[in-house]
Amino acid sequence: MNFNGILPLLVLASSLVPGMIIFFLPESRIRLRTTLNLTGAILKLLLIGYMLWGVQHDQSYVFRYNVLPDLELVFKADALALLFVTLSAALWFLTTLYAIGYLEGSPHRSRFFGFFSFCVTATVGVAMAGNLFTFFVFYELLTLSTYPLVVHRGTEAAIRAGNIYLVYTLAGGAVFLTGIVWLYGLLGQVEFTHGGVAATLGLEYTAQLQVIFLLLIAGLGVKAALVPLHGWLPQAMIAPAPVSALLHAVAVVKAGAFGIIRIVYEVYGIEFAQTLNLLMPLAIVASITIIWGSLRALWQDDLKRRLAYSTISQVSYIILGVTLFGPAGTIGGVVHLVHQGIMKITLFFCAGNYAETLGIHKISEMNGAGRRMPWTSIAFSVAAFGMMGAPLTAGYISKLYLIQGAEMAEMVWVSWMLTASGLLNAAYFLPILYRLWFINQPQTWLQERIRAQGRWETHGLLLIPPVVTAAVTLGAGIFADTGWSPLFWVKLVAEMEYLP
Amino acid sequence: MAILELLSSIFLVMGAAFFMAGTIGLLRFPDVYTRLHALAKVDNLGLGLIILGLLFQVPGLTVALKIILIWLLALAASSAVSFLIARRALNRGVAPWKAKEQKI
Amino acid sequence: MRNLLNVLVIVLSAALGLVLIGVILESPSPARVRLSEEVLMQIGASGVTHPVTAVLLNFRGYDTLLEVMVLLLALLGVLAQMGKQKRENPPAGFYLTEPRMQVLLWLARVLVPLMVLVAGYLLWAGGHQPGGAFQAGAVLAAAGVLLNLSGLLPSWMEPAWNLRAGLVSGLLVFLLIAAAVMTTASPGLLLQYPPASAGMLILLVETGLTLSLGLILAGLFLFLSGDAIDEEADK
Amino acid sequence: MFDPVPWLILLPLAWGCLTFLAGIGRGGRLVVAGLIIQLVLTIILARQIVMEGARHYAVGGWGAPLGVDLYVDGLTGIMLLLTHVVALPLVVYARAYFSSQAEGASYFWPLTCFLLAAMNVLFMSADIFNIYVTLELLGLAAVGLVAAAGSAGSVTAAIRYLLVTLLGSGAYLMGVALLYGTYGSVSLAVLEPLLATTEISAAACLAAMLMLAGLLLKTALFPFHFWLPPAHGGAPAPVSALLSALVIKASFYLILRLWFDLFAPLVTTQAAQLLGGLGAAAILWGSILAFNQTRLKMLVAYSTVAQIGYLFLLFPLMTSAIPGAAESAMQGGVMQLVAHALAKAAMFAAAGVMVLSAGKDDIALLGGMSSHLPLTLFTFALAGITLMGLPPSGGFIAKWLLIDSAVSGGQWGWVVVMILGGLLSAAYVFKVLRQAFLPPVAGIKFKPVIRMLEWPAFLLALISLLLGFRSVEVLNLLGAA
Amino acid sequence: MILRTVFLRIVLFIAVWWILTQGRADSWGVGLISIVSALIVSLVLLPLGLFRFSFAGIFFFLLYFLSRSLKSGIQVALMAARLDPGFHPNIQKIPLRLPEGLGRVILVNTLNLMPGTLSVDLTASSLYLHVLDERQSIETQVRDIEKLIAHMLCVELEES
Amino acid sequence: MNDFNLLLAVFLLVNLIIALLRVARGPTDADRLLAALLFGTTGVAILLLLAFTADTLVLMDVALVFALLAAITGAVFAQRAWRMEGVGEGKDGNS
Amino acid sequence: MSGALIYACAGAVLFVFGVTGLILLPHLLRKILAFNIMGSGVFLVLVGLGQRDGTPDPVPQAMVLTGIVVAVAATALALALVRRLLSLTGKIQFPEEPEGSGRCWKNK
């Protein structure tokens, strides 16, 4: 096997191996643990950088391993995979930094960082999966490795949230598996291929393929938090902030959304899916989710809960983009995969900062926090504007392409729905910004755990990650047309994979 | 030859009869001690007679000696075992049956 | 509910019985394969003349090997249980002087040597007529029981090394002969006795088995009887 | 060419004798060494099977029908390998276990050696009467081990187990008697062609029913499962692990053999569906009962009841006319057997460590276990992954194959059962895990445990997890004919 | 004396072996081992010098025994057959004159096979007998047998 | 002659079964112990008769072992079996 | 119908009695006895069917001998266990309900 084949494995190993070592490290080996964490994260970024370069120069990175005589574990670092891998790896690096600061002095850190690394490994596996089988393997691993993170605090509430999380995701996984095996039975293989493999079956299998699609989407829809399968997500915000950041921005919901992208484009093929009348129902579900999530977000006073409902809404933008038949919709959806990740992780980092520094958990407690924590609040504001789709931010680019896609697909109601959703986003984010900046800060904070020290309004490791991601949010919007923007890469993906 | 067979049959029938008498005694006698009398004496006599009867049928000396050996063993065993049972019954307080003042 | 279940069991059993009898009565005669003829044909090579012994110790000697293991296993189970119980034996020599015990004592003194002879006889007889290690072992075990009852042999506690060796001797001899045959006369072949020495080897195996089985069967009684205080002791 | 077959029979017997001679509680090291030798022998045997295919071995050189034949094929190879791969870590574990807890240790080693010897001879036997003897061996060894704990509960469980196993082998032996009476042989090699070529006799049918019923009883398939949980849940942990992982599988193995070889001409689709139905009931009912347990080891034991159910789904699935479907069903069933053995051994071992540390078998006392014994809890979780059938475990591959078979054969009912069963097993596995993440119950003080208790269990769990990546080898061995 | 006992025992065992194997010549290999084992066992269980006996005594004892046991069998059989067995059973205590040891054991066993008596207990000084008819004196019968046994075993009767 | 022996053997068997009924009925446990005696003598008699029936003299050995084992069984019964009062189903009738 | 078949039929009857007793009788010693009766039934069938054409067949006889030894071993183990149960609980019966089957619904 050549080096190119091993590269995907190395990417997986760069978090798996440190994770395993960390898991068995004694609690006191802080320095070694940190070193391992960061080395793994940096190594992974380097490897991915190399592959990014390679893919642009027509290299291919494929690893195959026979699990059963005619069933393979396949890792394929194609352009789409790399998009997701890059996002996860970069955000993992930042989240690791953040988590090191966030968990300083708290118990069970070896366990935490062990599962944290497993979780990222699973995400990378999902991203690089070359067939549905491999995808499923890592999709379930993701469930298993996130559960200990959700219940990490060991409180009754955390355990309850963990239970709900499990019930949803395991049931979803089971449904997903049924769909996969059924499809495998029909096709004899479940490889992700341009234009989809299902198309080879022809129309006499329409009914079966429709049911299978339903099963697959239902299975993925749980993690992607499609209404009505979203119930676990608001509960899971009980987890520590870095975990929430990971769940909402990088790992779990994205795995679902990414899976739907793969299903529509590379299993069914967008044209065949359209022929089978699968796209419209999916678009409707996505739209309902977008509106429903936004509406529910309006009523939440708990900051992380409001962000959670926002996630439900925003992730469905991706799915909506996928269902818009045409390149613009595709670009809008896929690029939002990246953009939403960057913006949402900023918001969760900031929420964590407020909670850790000042003890603020509720929106009603945020009055005047902008003066006390200016950097955090600036980052929060940038990301919130991005979420609303304000110009110069990454969110603007996503919305632009989505609306274009809707017009090209001649689905006018989608444009209206997107506009309405944008208004709702504003309705639930602007009050927060108003409280941050325009209401005077109180005499004392609820529970000021970290004192301001000069320029550092909080722990340095808590501050750097949100500032970086906020900057990227702006960068991705402002420099959207340059060669290093997510948009550029997504266009490349769309060109290479979807457009003839 | 016929006489030997006849003698054999007579002894055998007598033996069987004693066995039957033993069983009747076992059924009719009032307590464990009296029943032990029946078994220890009558059955062994029955066995002895049957062995005697069979002695007329043996093909050779060793066979004859062998069944006599068996008889001796059975005799020793049943005599010893009936003592053990009787003693155990007495030990456990099983009172012997008594005739009423007047005859039954 | 429970009664209903009982009735169900009885009805099902009765039905099973009827079907069994039906099948037995309808079984075609003769069977398709005539194994008894095969046994008689091969008996010359088996080392013994009695067909049942030939089957037990040569043709299906493998079964017998395993069967010794079954007995040993039962004994191990018994031993594992025994370890938990408090052992109380009557003081040594108690029975020898107790007048009531004299009858049993003398019965044992007379019968046990005879039983040793009978055991030897059965072992020898197994080669050409019914008998063999198992019967001989049973008689030896009975002798052990009698000795124990009469106070001549104390109940067994945790077995010491020599008793343990005796208990496994049958299986060990069997294994050693199997291994020896397998490494010399018939390389790589399990329990394949060369016809010339089969009789000798079988007698050797049987002797080991007799000893071991006698000890095991007696052990099943003697290990458990340790806390069985005779009434004599409390009178 | 060196033939490991006879040595795999003689060596474990020799270890049994030697450990008995060594004395009470002694001989653990010998058993470990012995098992390593045997593991090497099994690997050699497995390689021979893959290279040269199945083979007969005539004990005593007589050959069927006069003598006893052994038969070794891929499935035999898998069972032998599995036995040794599971047993070796378990005996290491047992040494550590009995060094910290003497209860049940006295005759553990010889009993275990004989138990493993019984497994070996059972797997290799090709003679239905010889199989009867091996069944009894296995049963008595297992009962002896269960009873060794010595409490009223475990003695009751042992008696119940003994009576059940005796009833089972009694029925089996009656079947043997009928077959011998009708066909005049007890050798599979002779009987198989006879049954296949002659017209089906009532005796053969009745024999099949009796033998299979007896074996089902021993396998503890629902509704015959009542005896299993107290026996497996009440024994010392190494014993529970051996029994749940291996002993149950032995009688199942025989059912497989008889069903698909000897009685193949007799079995009907309806009978297969019936077995599948019982399996389904076992999966659902066993899982629900497992979830409702308050004692950890009982939970694990009921989980065995449920997991046995999966094995029986392969009977209806094998009736499928679709060519690939039947093959996948067999492969899936065997994978499930192997994966469950590994995982259940790990799980019982881990449960034993936790109980030992907490001092009492109570799930409610597990709070804080996640920080006290993280490795053991991790072991439990890894084993749980296999039981749930989640990737990348061997259990997942098994479930994939079984579901694949059911889907392509159009038997959707079993798919639903398997999916539900997976979720239910998640429920009881996570019931334990979530408890372990809670803070410790007030007043409880965990005892420290030695490392050698934790690692063997972890190794087993890891193997069960990684089995998913080596299933091709397992299936290759299975396919070797 | 010792040699005589050992010799007699060997002869006895050889005879028994001969009877058991019905004189088969090929049996003496196993026979030798068996006889030696039996001898060892008997010497352990029954040390030399524990009792003596005379052949004449045995003869008279056997004669008596056979005749009386025939009578006893017939007696009980008749009892069983009669409508009214007519027994008056009771337990009687008989002081013993035989010294402790084999003699008493033979007495107990013999009485069990004799008419109307069943030994039920044995103490250091007396024998308890269950008799079928307490109106008949049993003492004389016991004394007769005691005498025969004493003669057979070459022991003196004690005065009671 | 052979048939005659067989007939007597059957007769003794019936005799034994009838006697067993009594033994089974008790009323004391001592009565049940009588079974050991009964089996010993009657069993030996039956076996010997059968041994001379079909020229199966081998049955003599069975009778021999039977006599020995019956003695031991009786002794065990008398010494050990009657110890667990109230555990078995039987109660002493007279005591 | 030959004499051997009578043995076999008697064996069938004993077997069924044994099975029924083993399942239904509450007293453990009776269960053990029932097991032995069941075993004897099987042995009779084995030997009876084996020689129904008149000639005695040594193979089933050998198998029965093996079977008897196995039954003896099992009986001994069973008795040892029952005895142990007696000394622990004072009873020769199973406790009312097998653990875990009945109570599970109440406990949760």
Ligand code: NA
């Ligand atoms: Na096999």
Ligand code: NA
């Ligand atoms: Na045998």
